[in-house]
Amino acid sequence: MEAVVIYESMFGNTAEIARAVAEGLSEQVAVRTVEVSATAPADDVLGADLIVVGGPTHAFGMSRLASREEAAGRRPGSPTVERGIREWLDALADDASGRFGATFDTRVKSVKHLPGSAARAADRVVRRRGLSPADSPHSFYVEGMEGPLCPGEVERAREWGRELGRTALLARQSLS
Numbered sequence: 001m002e003a004v005v006i007y008e009s010m011f012g013n014t015a016e017i018a019r020a021v022a023e024g025l026s027e028q029v030a031v032r033t034v035e036v037s038a039t040a041p042a043d044d045v046l047g048a049d050l051i052v053v054g055g056p057t058h059a060f061g062m063s064r065l066a067s068r069e070e071a072a073g074r075r076p077g078s079p080t081v082e083r084g085i086r087e088w089l090d091a092l093a094d095d096a097s098g099r100f101g102a103t104f105d106t107r108v109k110s111v112k113h114l115p116g117s118a119a120r121a122a123d124r125v126v127r128r129r130g131l132s133p134a135d136s137p138h139s140f141y142v143e144g145m146e147g148p149l150c151p152g153e154v155e156r157a158r159e160w161g162r163e164l165g166r167t168a169l170l171a172r173q174s175l176s
């Protein structure tokens, strides 16, 4: 069983969560962690049974080029990522169907009551692509617009990774 964690991150918070999720997963399954702009979706998911996708919440949903440019403007030297998880999912072929999928995001704790979440938006696309959800979309919280992560979130992400690994393994065993 192999998992791949695909992530997008402008300020490093989602990257840290992605690494923690991968750490948790690695207790159960083989795992690769891939930054979203690094390669093409078809190569990223090759051989993966579980695809975990995460990114920052921008303007109540997944980032767009304009919101990534706005983020980059806040922190000189940060990358203007041409491709975020929205574009990555758009380019993911329908033949990824039949695998397990899970989504996560980071977002600001003080506006926790607001409905917008990149993870939920990504989850809708993942389902449309025919992946079977391994869990509900998960949010991890940052203190302010640029972070840092709230206390305990890295540990929570590691635990979620463990759970995902267990769920995906059990689901695959029950299918075979």
Ligand SMILES: Cc1cc2nc3c(=O)[nH]c(=O)nc-3n(C[C@H](O)[C@H](O)[C@H](O)COP(=O)(O)O)c2cc1C
Pocket: 008, 009, 010, 011, 012, 013, 014, 015, 055, 056, 057, 058, 059, 060, 061, 067, 068, 070, 071, 106, 107, 108, 109, 111, 116, 142, 144, 145, 146, 147
């Ligand atoms: C342009 C922009 C729009 C944002 N919109 C939201 C939002 O709608 N809701 C929210 O909770 N956080 C919002 N944020 C805060 C981001 O979620 C936060 O920057 C992100 O979690 C940090 O992740 P990263 O370090 O991986 O980039 C926004 C940030 C930026 C730069």
